[in-house]
Amino acid sequence: MPVYQLISQLVFPPPELAEPEGLLAVGGELSPERLLLAYSSGIFPWYNETDPILWWSPDPRCILEPDRLRVSHRLARTLRRGTFAVTFDRCFNAVIEGCGAVRTEKGEGTWLSGDMIDAYRRLHTLGFAHSVECWQGEHLVGGLYGVALGRCFFGESMFHRRTDASKVAFVTLVRRLREEGVGLIDCQLPTAHLASLGAEEIPRSDFLQRLRAGGVVPSAHPERSPLLSRSLSDYP
Template structure:
């Protein structure tokens, strides 16, 4: 059973009550207050255009421990040659818009709706959301964005217009002052880079650690 969120209360039910697929609640809004409460409790919005806002808290979480990220020899060579210029928080709006518009295999449309973009750009302007920006000859060719909660970076999405650009962004992120990269849900690309699945209980311990 999932919960209908009231409009006048930004709080959430206990994430442990989420359905098997992780769906916890429906409704509410994408206000800064509600989003910050959500991420601090291991909850994130995920819905398509035309749907009500859906809030998820998976029972198993896909994460990457920074010291366990897998860097192939060919990727290390690219990093050593400094093929890409990588910046932090220099192109947040462009990164999220590219994440929204980049076509992905097996995906029709995007869950990063205009409403979502506006909400996260607002979070960025208030210092809560961040981007890693990957450049090639002064052209933005890859990147990722998400929120930092304590020592966990809650990744939302990434994109790549040239080979290895999103990998470079993720590796750059792993070198920052974080203990965990939250990837939310698994896919083959993330698992090949060293992602693993952990229980929600462990994830919450890491998320809320001072």
């Protein structure tokens, strides 16, 4: 199937037209409206700094149902010991910069370019993007960020500088989202890290249906999630 070239019109081709590896379209821009339309349509941006903007909708899709979260005995002990403190939306900028820096240090590419970071900062300012911070004392040692729409959370990236820090951040977020009635966490692509926590792959058609069931419909101007309308930092 062809890869679609986006123009100034705010529209995406149907996700079902993506190439077998998931690539759907190229071009466009990273405006809040374009990003929100993408996420609500089951599409996300992912590209290297030297590439044009690439838009993906893989089939199958990696997801986690909060009720199916798996916590190993070792990780449960770490959580009980309070080795790390976890906060929400306290320092979004530091988290997204940490995700980019760790990937660069590991030689995993620089897809979190300055333009991408700025784009998600704008979504955070608008109340759609959220961060989870994991601390050891006064040091930020891990975290993650993602986008909340309807009763769904779209995970974007995580990092750690201490063993289990990102897992503690993730488990804490999943438990909080479960309390708020969120039924679907989009993990995009599978990793061993996510699989160990209970993530699984489902057909893209099922994923899109799950989005609609979670109150997410394609829109460049969605309402902020009613379940996460407060900053996560407002929770006790």
